[in-house]
Amino acid sequence: xxxxxxxxxxxxxxxIFVCPGYFLGDVVxxxxxxxxxxxxxxxxxxxxxxxxxxxxxxxxMATTTFEECPDIDVLAVGLIPPDVIADPEVIAFFQQKSKxxxxxxxxxxxxxxxxxxxxxxxxxxxxSMAFVDALEDLGAIPVPGGQVVVDGKFYTAGPATGSFExxxxxxxxxRGEEIAKVIELGIEYDPHPPFKVGSPELAGxxxxxxxxxxxxxxxxxxIAAARSAYEAYRGRPL
Amino acid sequence: xxxxxxxxxxxxxxxIFVCPGYFLGDVVxxxxxxxxxxxxxxxxxxxxxxxxxxxxxxxxMATTTFEECPDIDVLAVGLIPPDVIADPEVIAFFQQKSKxxxxxxxxxxxxxxxxxxxxxxxxxxxxSMAFVDALEDLGAIPVPGGQVVVDGKFYTAGPATGSFExxxxxxxxxRGEEIAKVIELGIEYDPHPPFKVGSPELAGxxxxxxxxxxxxxxxxxxIAAARSAYEAYRGRPL
Numbered sequence: 001x002x003x004x005x006x007x008x009x010x011x012x013x014x015x016i017f018v019c020p021g022y023f024l025g026d027v028v029x030x031x032x033x034x035x036x037x038x039x040x041x042x043x044x045x046x047x048x049x050x051x052x053x054x055x056x057x058x059x060x061m062a063t064t065t066f067e068e069c070p071d072i073d074v075l076a077v078g079l080i081p082p083d084v085i086a087d088p089e090v091i092a093f094f095q096q097k098s099k100x101x102x103x104x105x106x107x108x109x110x111x112x113x114x115x116x117x118x119x120x121x122x123x124x125x126x127x128s129m130a131f132v133d134a135l136e137d138l139g140a141i142p143v144p145g146g147q148v149v150v151d152g153k154f155y156t157a158g159p160a161t162g163s164f165e166x167x168x169x170x171x172x173x174x175r176g177e178e179i180a181k182v183i184e185l186g187i188e189y190d191p192h193p194p195f196k197v198g199s200p201e202l203a204g205x206x207x208x209x210x211x212x213x214x215x216x217x218x219x220x221x222x223i224a225a226a227r228s229a230y231e232a233y234r235g236r237p238l
Numbered sequence: 239x240x241x242x243x244x245x246x247x248x249x250x251x252x253x254i255f256v257c258p259g260y261f262l263g264d265v266v267x268x269x270x271x272x273x274x275x276x277x278x279x280x281x282x283x284x285x286x287x288x289x290x291x292x293x294x295x296x297x298x299m300a301t302t303t304f305e306e307c308p309d310i311d312v313l314a315v316g317l318i319p320p321d322v323i324a325d326p327e328v329i330a331f332f333q334q335k336s337k338x339x340x341x342x343x344x345x346x347x348x349x350x351x352x353x354x355x356x357x358x359x360x361x362x363x364x365x366s367m368a369f370v371d372a373l374e375d376l377g378a379i380p381v382p383g384g385q386v387v388v389d390g391k392f393y394t395a396g397p398a399t400g401s402f403e404x405x406x407x408x409x410x411x412x413r414g415e416e417i418a419k420v421i422e423l424g425i426e427y428d429p430h431p432p433f434k435v436g437s438p439e440l441a442g443x444x445x446x447x448x449x450x451x452x453x454x455x456x457x458x459x460x461i462a463a464a465r466s467a468y469e470a471y472r473g474r475p476l
Contacts (some may be wrong), residue, residue, distance in 0.1 A: 024269060028262060042294050056280050063297060161402070161428075165431070179437045185282050185438075188398065191427070192384065193406075194422065200423075204449065
């Protein structure tokens with residue numbers, strides 16, 4: 001039997017990164033899966049505890065600041081705006097907190113954030129369809145296909161449901177597969193996509209072009225920010 | 239071609255119910271699917287705009303109160319605590335706002351809330367595995383199985399991913415299947431459950447008993463609250 005990284009009698013501390021404009025749907029799986037597990041603390045981390053708004057709208061407040069954030073076992077990030085990805089204070093936070101974490105989860109554009117902080121160098125990683133190819137410019141080995149990619153303690157995934165799946169897989173690694181199965185059932189994670197077009201392969205090129213077109217400009221700005229941050233930080237000792 | 243209930247040039251107003259202890263994962267699909275759609279407004283509705291906390295932890299603020307809430311096209315609710323389900327002010331809100339809404343979504347324990355407000359009488363409806371049978375005591379016809387159930391303008395679903403699926407199906411009814419497909423692909427809704435135990439049928443009786451046991455007490459309290467509220471309100475003109 002696999003040794004548990006974090007036995008159930010020790011509190012598992014989960015830090016979820018939030019900021020103005022964070023994409024709620026990309027991190028909610030981490031909150032749901034770990035938050036429903038026994039002996040777990042959820043921390044929402046940002047620079048301040050002032051009210052912020054998500055994208056789409058969801059007024060939120062962090063529960064701890066960069067300075068006050070305890071050492072965490074799990075660090076998670078989803079899609080965030082370009083100015084946050086490139087913010088040196090944010091980069092420093094990810095570089096510092098990922099050192100002691102046992103699992104680092106990037107969902108959708110969250111993988112760009114990890115790459116910007118030079119954390120994915122030489123690692124296999126994925127992201128949403130708009131971002132996955134760009135991971136190569138951040139020193140990573142892009143893995144398309146919509147499945148969670150695990151490389152060491154780095155768990156990367158696509159958007160929305162990707163955060164549920166990455167969290168379930170990380171929970172199994174940290175706490176054992178038994179509890180991960182109970183949670184998968186407890187949240188009845190047995191999805192039935194209504195239109196069965198949730199990947200470029202299922203949807204075909206025309207619909208894929210249309211979907212990518214809806215947010216290409218925003219996506220390109222995130223990629224550009226991650227690239228320039230990575231160029232500034234690569235090769236430096238973390 | 240089907241007539242759209244809400245043409246794209248008219249703003250679609252989505253009201254999501256929040257309260258102390260609301261289960262974030264049950265309504266985030268509504269926020270993500272509608273919030274990523276063009277010309278849509280998301281409103282978080284509660285009695286006050288004061289900070290509240292979700293369950294698990296997610297400090298949130300409503301964007302509008304019961305009194306200030308505009309007429310909405312979509313009304314959505316997930317699992318909420320028993321004292322809120324049985325609150326006469328909350329019941330009145332659901333009875334009033336559901337009248338003019340074109341789609342009313344209940345995910346997980348949200349179906350109990352709709353049933354408590356006597357909105358599911360004679361209707362086919364579903365909920366999470368812990369709640370679905372109890373819908374009969376609220377005058378509804380329970381439909382187990384984990385698929386979204388649509389009866390008139392009422393869309394009911396299981397927990398977590400249920401809210402994504404109910405929202406995609408409601409979006410198709412309101413705005414047309416074309417845009418619903420673009421959103422399903424845009425959020426890459428093509429899940430791969432890691433352990434494939436996300437329903438009682440997949441998990442078997444032993445694991446099901448274990449998962450239900452984790453939250454039986456809390457679930458029973460929600461059911462009791464919904465039953466007693468329904469008994470008080472059934473048969474009254476809405």
